[in-house]
Amino acid sequence: MNNRVEKIRGQYGKQLAELICRKVNHHDCCHDILQEVYLKIIQHTDKIEMANNVGPYIKKLASNTVIDYYRAQKNTEKVGKEEDFVSTSEIEAPDRTYELAGSFFMDMIEALPPIYKYALVKTELEGISQKQLATDLGISYSGLKSRVQRAKEMLRQSILDCCDYKFDSYGNVISCCGEDCC
Numbered sequence: 001m002n003n004r005v006e007k008i009r010g011q012y013g014k015q016l017a018e019l020i021c022r023k024v025n026h027h028d029c030c031h032d033i034l035q036e037v038y039l040k041i042i043q044h045t046d047k048i049e050m051a052n053n054v055g056p057y058i059k060k061l062a063s064n065t066v067i068d069y070y071r072a073q074k075n076t077e078k079v080g081k082e083e084d085f086v087s088t089s090e091i092e093a094p095d096r097t098y099e100l101a102g103s104f105f106m107d108m109i110e111a112l113p114p115i116y117k118y119a120l121v122k123t124e125l126e127g128i129s130q131k132q133l134a135t136d137l138g139i140s141y142s143g144l145k146s147r148v149q150r151a152k153e154m155l156r157q158s159i160l161d162c163c164d165y166k167f168d169s170y171g172n173v174i175s176c177c178g179e180d181c182c
Contacts, residue, residue, distance in 0.1 A: 004049065005042055008058060015055075016062050022170055023066045033069050037062045108158045116151035123148050 016037060021030040040061055041048060051057040109117060122128045123144075128136075134144035166175045 004045055005038070008041055008048070008054065009038065012055060012058050016058065019059060019062055020066055023063075024069065025170075025172060029069065033062075033065055037065050040065065105159075108155055108162075111158070112151055112154055116147055116154060119144060119147040120151035120155070124152075 017034055020033050024030045024033060048054060048057060109120065112120065122133050123130050130144050130148060131141050134141045137144065165173050168174045
């Protein structure tokens with residue numbers, strides 16, 4: 001590695017690692033992305049040297065690399081869709097997102113008021129775009145966005161009320177009250 005890259009690594013390495021690990025909740029993926037950032041720094045050293053302010057340039061490079069990581073994840077995973085909405089008990093939740101949630105999660109969704117439940121299930125579990133659903137329901141796009149947002153907040157509050165969670169400084173759950181939960 002050249003001296004310029006070593007200098008950048010020494011000056012911004014810890015900040016880059018914290019930035020990436022804050023956005024990616026998986027230790028190994030965090031370090032893989034960090035290595036990818038260093039590779040990009042090596043490949044584009046000439047552009048970085050021409051930047052007026054190296055710090056923000058490097059941080060933007062890291063943020064873009066994280067975005068690329070999530071885009072790659074999104075493109076490799078397919079979410080199943082149901083034909084008709086009947087009840088949340090008949091919906092097969094996508095494996096990667098809700099497999100740990102168990103049946104109590106679906107019970108919490110079922111307990112939402114019908115307009116919020118419908119909006120949440122259609123957009124988040126079935127993958128219908130909010131614009132499309134708003135058109136189908138004959139309401140404004142912003143109205144549907146509000147419904148989905150309210151549904152998520154109600155669901156979030158139900159989950160937080162269910163157990164006594166403890167969070168780390170990054171907002172990750174580090175412990176729960178135990179077997180008594182929900």
